[in-house]
Amino acid sequence: MVRCWRSKRASERMTLCVLMRTGFRTHETIWGRRRPYDRFSNMNESPSAIGTALSMIATLDADLFEIVLLSLQVSLGAVAIASIIALPLGALIALQRFPGRRAVVILLNAMMGLPPVVVGLMVYVLLSRAGPLGSMGLLFTPTAMVIAQSIIVLPIIAALSRQTIADLHEEYGEYLRSLGCTPMQSIATLLWDGRFRLLTAIMAGFGRAIAEVGAVIIVGGNIQHSTRVMTTTIALETSKGNLALALGLGVMLLTLALGINAAALVISDTARRRYG
Numbered sequence: 001m002v003r004c005w006r007s008k009r010a011s012e013r014m015t016l017c018v019l020m021r022t023g024f025r026t027h028e029t030i031w032g033r034r035r036p037y038d039r040f041s042n043m044n045e046s047p048s049a050i051g052t053a054l055s056m057i058a059t060l061d062a063d064l065f066e067i068v069l070l071s072l073q074v075s076l077g078a079v080a081i082a083s084i085i086a087l088p089l090g091a092l093i094a095l096q097r098f099p100g101r102r103a104v105v106i107l108l109n110a111m112m113g114l115p116p117v118v119v120g121l122m123v124y125v126l127l128s129r130a131g132p133l134g135s136m137g138l139l140f141t142p143t144a145m146v147i148a149q150s151i152i153v154l155p156i157i158a159a160l161s162r163q164t165i166a167d168l169h170e171e172y173g174e175y176l177r178s179l180g181c182t183p184m185q186s187i188a189t190l191l192w193d194g195r196f197r198l199l200t201a202i203m204a205g206f207g208r209a210i211a212e213v214g215a216v217i218i219v220g221g222n223i224q225h226s227t228r229v230m231t232t233t234i235a236l237e238t239s240k241g242n243l244a245l246a247l248g249l250g251v252m253l254l255t256l257a258l259g260i261n262a263a264a265l266v267i268s269d270t271a272r273r274r275y276g
Contacts, residue, residue, distance in 0.1 A: 049243035049247055052244035052248075053243075053244045053246075053247035053248035053251060056244065057248055061248070064245065064248050064249065064252070066225070067228055067233050067249060068230060068249070068252050068256070070142065070228070070229055071210065071229040071231075072210075074142055074146055074209075074216070074229060075206060078145075078147075078148075078149030078150040078153055078209050079202060079205050079209055081150045082149075082150045082154040082157055083157055083205070086153075086154045086155075086157035086161060087158075088187065089158045090158040090160070090161030090162035090165060090201075091161065091162070091165040091187040093105065094161075094162045094165040094166040094169060095165065095166075095169055095183060095190075096183065108155055108162065109159050111155035114155060115214075116148075116152055116213070116214040116215040117214040117215065117218065119148055119215045120148055120215030120216070120217070121218060122151075123147055123151070123215070124139065127147075140221040140223060141226075141227065142220070142226075145216045148216060148218075148219045149209045149215065149216065152208060152209065152212060153206075153209050156201070156204055156208055157202060157205040160198075160200065160204060161198055161201045164198055164200075164201065165190050165191070165194060168190045168193060168194045168197075169190060172190065173186075176189060176190075196268040196271050199265075200268075206260065207257055207261065210231075210257055212231060213232060213235060216229060230249045230253045233245065233246070233249055234246045234249050234250055
């Protein structure tokens with residue numbers, strides 16, 4: 001398909017023809033010059049970018065590890081806050097019977113797929129200058145990112161822990177009632193007894209948090225040396241063509257996610273064998 005435009009200038013008349021083809025395009029002018037724009041041209045740079053990325057990791061590049069450290073601080077902080085709220089909440093929903101409980105369970109499960117950009121927008125509105133919490137000055141800070149990630153992670157941990165505690169209650173419910181345990185004592189006992197199983201729920205929340213992009217870029221602003229984390233930096237540097245830093249952070253992101261989950265699994269299995 002050929003489209004032509006004519007541009008009239010004071011000193012010249014030029015016809016610009018743009019030939020559109022699959023995968024690339026060529027600009028032709030009356031001087032017969034061609035400038036190919038191959039959208040796959042950066043693929044030739046991939047081997048050198050991979051080498052540079054591995055070199056950055058091996059030499060402990062300061063910029064790269066600054067981003068990694070901030071990512072861990074934000075995600076681990078969010079998971080810790082969400083777990084403190086979500087674990088008792090999930091246990092409470094699992095053990096207590098109240099009107100509308102089924103609707104609450106359905107809502108909790110549905111919120112596991114809560115759109116991150118919607119959460120980011122809600123937090124942005126709350127923390128903006130015109131919002132109710134604007135005077136706190138938290139927008140575009142790591143604290144705002146922790147708040148957004150906590151909201152995203154909380155339903156995941158709560159829903160998974162509810163199911164875990166419900167399964168444990170079916171197994172030990174009669175025994176706890178025979179001991180005369182109150183509901184709060186039963187919740188505390190089952191949370192402690194199922195602590196190793198609940199690591200799975202917490203790790204699921206961490207995986208969701210560490211991979212988050214939409215919410216943190218809205219409330220954090222992706223500010224260099226302040227709120228730039230691994231996921232937002234990968235998106236930014238890829239769009240800029242800086243594949244080395246993007247690949248280096250991608251390798252670190254995969255390594256951390258797999259390493260932390262593997263460590264949690266080993267700890268859980270070891271503890272189960274030792275303590276039963």
